[in-house]
Amino acid sequence: MSDGVKISHLFPVGAPPLAGVKHAAPRPQQSGGFRDMLDAKVLKFSQHAEVRMKQRGIQLQPEALTKIMNAVDEAESKGAKDSLIVMKDIAMIVNVPSRTVVTAMDGKQMQSNVFTNIDSAVILS
Numbered sequence: 001m002s003d004g005v006k007i008s009h010l011f012p013v014g015a016p017p018l019a020g021v022k023h024a025a026p027r028p029q030q031s032g033g034f035r036d037m038l039d040a041k042v043l044k045f046s047q048h049a050e051v052r053m054k055q056r057g058i059q060l061q062p063e064a065l066t067k068i069m070n071a072v073d074e075a076e077s078k079g080a081k082d083s084l085i086v087m088k089d090i091a092m093i094v095n096v097p098s099r100t101v102v103t104a105m106d107g108k109q110m111q112s113n114v115f116t117n118i119d120s121a122v123i124l125s
Helices: 034-040 047-055 062-077 107-111
Strands: 082-087 090-095 100-106 120-124
Touching (some): 047 100, 062 090, 100 107
Parallel strands (some): 082 120
């Protein structure tokens, strides 16, 4: 048996491939699937937050993002909905259920600001 497998061995010439085979209907998206779990742990930024961060020169390193995501997890475990997260000279308002940063400010803007529509605060070192 030194013959290699040829495509005509699998699908005879002239026969349409998979003729007579029923195709499975595409599966509907399942809630609670892997994609949902992945999305649940990702920190998203609203367009407003992205603009503010760019205007204010706020850049987050991977370590800072990890700390912020952990803070969101902690706020979520306490039932928070909208949380102020303060880390060094950066403050962010995060919608906890959607894991979305709504706005961000640096130390200069934090000093003369009143934070409204929040139900919790997480202060990180």
